[in-house]
Amino acid sequence: MSTDTLFRRITDYANRPDPYPLYAELREHGVARQEDGAFLVGTYDEITALLHDPRVSSDVRNRDDAEELLAGEDPAAPRSFIALDDPEHDRLRRLAMRRFGPPHTPGRIDALRQDITAIAEDLARGLGEKQHIDIVDDFAFPLPVAVICRLLGVPGEDVPQVHEWADAVVAGLDFSPEEEPAERRRTALQARQAMGVYLGELARTRRERPTGDLLSQLANEDGPDGRLTDGELMSTATLLLIAGHETTVNLITNGVLTLGRHPEALQRLCDDPELMPRAVEELLRFEPPVQFLPQRTPLADIEVAGVTVPKGAPLILVLASGNRDPLRFPEPDRFRPDREDNQHLGFGSGVHSCFGAPLARLETQIALTVLLRRLGSWRLLADPPEYRRSPVLRGPRHLPVERGGGVS
Amino acid sequence: MSFDLKDGRIVIVGASLAGLRAAETLREKGFTGSLTLVGEEPELPYDRPPLSKAVLLGRAGAEDCGLPGRRSLDAHWRLGVRATGLDPEARRLLLADGEQLPYDRLLIATGTRARPWPNPEEAALDGVLTLRTSQDAARLARLLDARPHRVLVVGAGFTGSEIASACRERGLDVTVVERGRAPLIGALGGTVGAWAIRLQRAHGVDLRCGVTVTALLGRNGRLSGAELSDGSRIDAEVAVVCLGAVRNTEWLADSGLAAGPRGVACDAGCRVFTMYGIVTDDVFVAGDVARFPHPLFEYQLIALEHWGNAIAQAEVAAHNMVSPGPRRRPHLAVPSFWSSQFGLNIKSVGVPTFSDQVILAQGSPGERRLVAVYGYRGRITAAVTVDRAKWLEHYRHLIETAAPFPPGPGAADHLAGQEPVPSDVPDPRVLSHGPTVALTGHLPDWRLTLLRPAG
Missing domain, CATH: 3.50.50.60 (FAD/NAD(P)-binding domain)
Known part of the structure; x- marks a missing residue:
């Protein structure tokens, strides 16, 4: 088949369970121009170079098709830093980082260790003696949601509503053409706006009465870089909430799925839980929760592996394909929980590298450790499982497992 | 070579960052022979960068900066004693306490001391x-x-x-x-x-x-x-x-090796030259004391007082000490260093002093966040970032590929109207401090080293 339909095939829901052969096809052809003028990149070195290239923009307003993409959006509304370039991206990200990680708050994530463990143990205990478990609904979904809501300071009773919005926003990242993309984008936009308004309200109450959570701190920050405006606070909090929501769920679920498919790796991890941090890195390489970055575009004509990508063309970086590049990783299609030299693209790279990476790592390490200990022996009931729609944030919608009968 | 490179006696002179990393790499590469580390300071290897930062701010004790070991070494440590001489013919290292240590291969990693x-x-x-x-x-x-x-x-x-x-x-x-x-x-x-x-x-x-x-x-x-x-x-x-620093080479004065105030000269594989420019095959050098040819800088010998260079060069030297000729590797790493001062993180790749022009490629000095890119005769040779370290990878690649200077347009945070200006690199002689990167040259009028036989 022609490579100019690759993106259509990758986003086709029928290929959700196993997009990896398509990624191999992409790597074989280097940079693949698509029928709609977009460029697809899937080789490790090229992706890495583009992620570090200051001429590659994350702001879709720089794309030739910006008008169509942004239909219905208020052009003056503040954008979150994931969709901005330096220096604005840098300023907003730095303001958010002041209260999240080094150098100003180096202990924040580590301090969550106990909390996360308690939440995970609670959920695992809740499984009781149930024979059939849905890893997604019973464990992988509630855990990160509880953690990010606690970190930000979202009250427990609002969590279901927050989740509904987050789902709608993620559905907006579905590229399959068979449904109405414009309609989905509209719904996503509305959900993002509603979430912003909600978080804005919450931040206002925290500004008056701070409660020690991240939102209170962001709202009352008074560092050398100043303070986030109300609009910036809304967009930043919305970004953290959505990103902290939808990616770790998939990482944990993909972890259980991958271990169910690799009994020898599962056994090794049960025998040697110390291996878990490295196993999670391998998981981020092998089944990354963010499969590709769909929103980049060059600010000047740039050459990638001998192909000129024109200024303003959509540039799609397929991280999950770079992670399987045999020129970078020996035996890339093998899941090796003790892999050395594993500088994967699971969290991207460069100035936009995942803000919440330390949190995602810790959550997943704890989640899988607790779950494996509590599950006893188990096996997958459906392989492949039913997947969510999004080809970007790819992961199972449900992952039913049955206790007994498998490895322990 | 007929004898077993994984066996025999290796002595490392200098028990700081380069010495330790070389020792670890030797074991990692399967060296099973006897391994001795000689160090003038009484302490086990420690990390120096915090000594001018966290330690002075009271955030870490000077004694808390020990370097973590990556693996067990099974080595003899001779700490608190300095090397005083070398007999390359008899393959013996002379120590201040009178002892003579025989070796089959030697690594010099004696570094520098404060001037x-x-x-x-x-x-x-x-x-x-x-x-x-x-x-x-x-x-x-x-x-x-x-x-x-x-x-x-x-x-x-x-x-x-x-x-x-x-x-x-x-x-x-x-x-x-x-x-x-x-x-x-x-x-x-x-x-x-x-x-x-x-x-x-x-x-x-x-x-x-x-x-x-x-x-x-x-x-x-x-x-x-x-x-x-x-x-x-x-x-x-x-x-x-x-x-600035003085290279610890005096102890090599009578050794016949190419050692002097500019360092110990070696080839791309860290093998030390004799004073006649003939390469040895059993004496290697790594870290601050080494001066080595770098293709990105016209094969001039350069000496780098950089943390990252000490590690990279020690690893190459150690690999080459236990590998036969065709398996040996060159030390080609692009130099880099960092500093933190006045609340800012300053990082560099390449050699900024190897330049004639510089341009503000990204950011703005007013915001104290910037990327300055250096060029020499129309190619990019270095970049320095202030609180913008994540862009360095891009410029490292441009340096490695000798990309044209100034860099092309298109960076999102490029300040309009920036043009290249002279980088204004002074003659090192007018400085109070010695340079941390010394282009020690192949041009005869550059930094000439005079050989003065001792005694």
Whole structure:
């Protein structure tokens, strides 16, 4: 088949369970121009170079098709830093980082260790003696949601509503053409706006009465870089909430799925839980929760592996394909929980590298450790499982497992 | 070679970062023979970068900076004793306590020491010190704890600037005296140096450039102040002498190796040359004391006082010590270093002094967040970031591929109207401090080393 339909095939829901052969096809052809003028990149070195290239923009307003993409959006509304370039991206990200990680708050994530463990143990205990478990609904979904809501300071009773919005926003990242993309984008936009308004309200109450959570701190920050405006606070909090929501769920679920498919790796991890941090890195390489970055575009004509990508063309970086590049990783299609030299693209790279990476790592390490200990022996009931729609944030919608009968 | 490279006796002279990483790499590569590390300092290997940063701020003790071991070494440690000579023919290392250590292969990693204040009487005053070792750092931290009225820093290279930064962060008055026109000028050139002048002054440093200290003054054996070449006088209770580093090569004076004040010369595989330029095959060198040819810098021999170079070069040297000829690797890493001062993170790739022009490629100096890119005869040779380190990877690639200078348009945060300007790299002789990157040259009129047989 022609490579100019690759993106259509990758986003086709029928290929959700196993997009990896398509990624191999992409790597074989280097940079693949698509029928709609977009460029697809899937080789490790090229992706890495583009992620570090200051001429590659994350702001879709720089794309030739910006008008169509942004239909219905208020052009003056503040954008979150994931969709901005330096220096604005840098300023907003730095303001958010002041209260999240080094150098100003180096202990924040580590301090969550106990909390996360308690939440995970609670959920695992809740499984009781149930024979059939849905890893997604019973464990992988509630855990990160509880953690990010606690970190930000979202009250427990609002969590279901927050989740509904987050789902709608993620559905907006579905590229399959068979449904109405414009309609989905509209719904996503509305959900993002509603979430912003909600978080804005919450931040206002925290500004008056701070409660020690991240939102209170962001709202009352008074560092050398100043303070986030109300609009910036809304967009930043919305970004953290959505990103902290939808990616770790998939990482944990993909972890259980991958271990169910690799009994020898599962056994090794049960025998040697110390291996878990490295196993999670391998998981981020092998089944990354963010499969590709769909929103980049060059600010000047740039050459990638001998192909000129024109200024303003959509540039799609397929991280999950770079992670399987045999020129970078020996035996890339093998899941090796003790892999050395594993500088994967699971969290991207460069100035936009995942803000919440330390949190995602810790959550997943704890989640899988607790779950494996509590599950006893188990096996997958459906392989492949039913997947969510999004080809970007790819992961199972449900992952039913049955206790007994498998490895322990 | 007929004997087994994985066996035999290896001696490493120098038990700091390069020595330790080389030892670990030797074991990792399967060396099973006897391994000895000789170190002049009594401490186990420790990390030096924190000594001018966290230690001076009281965030870490000088004794808490031990380097973590990556693996067990099964090595003999000979600490607190210095090497005094080498007999390359008999393959023996001579130690200060009279012992002679036989070796089959030797790694020289003796590094550098702080250049002392030239007047020994003044240097002996209470309150005058240099900063290189963990003992120095412990002493300086104690002196700062006593809240002196003023600290004098002589020399505004990276060490001097970091000390000045720590003093200001602790609310101490500090005077910095630099013979050159600007702080950091020796490493980054005058254009970026001019920015460093504004930075230091904005943080309340009493910065005096183009001036030298002509005398350190004492009262009852204690430092009381200093006289400067412009006729002025300052009171100070502490003076930190930051005049750069001296390479520890004196012990090799009679060895017949290409060792001198500029370092120990070697080939791309870290094998040491004799004084006739003939390569040895059993003596290797790594770290601050090595000078090696680098293809990105016209194969001039360069010596780098960089943490990252010590590791990378030690790993290459160790690999080559236990590998047969065709399996050996060159040390080609692009130089890089970092500094933190005045709340900023400064990082560099390439060699900024190997340049004729510089351009502000990204960011703006006003915001104190920028990327400066250096060029030499139309190609990119270095980049320096201030609080923008994540862009360095891009410029490293441009340096490695000799990309044209100035870099093309399109960076999102490129400030309009920026043009290349002279990078204004001074002759190292006009600086207070020795440069941390020394292009020690192949051109005969550049930094010529004179051979003076000892005795």
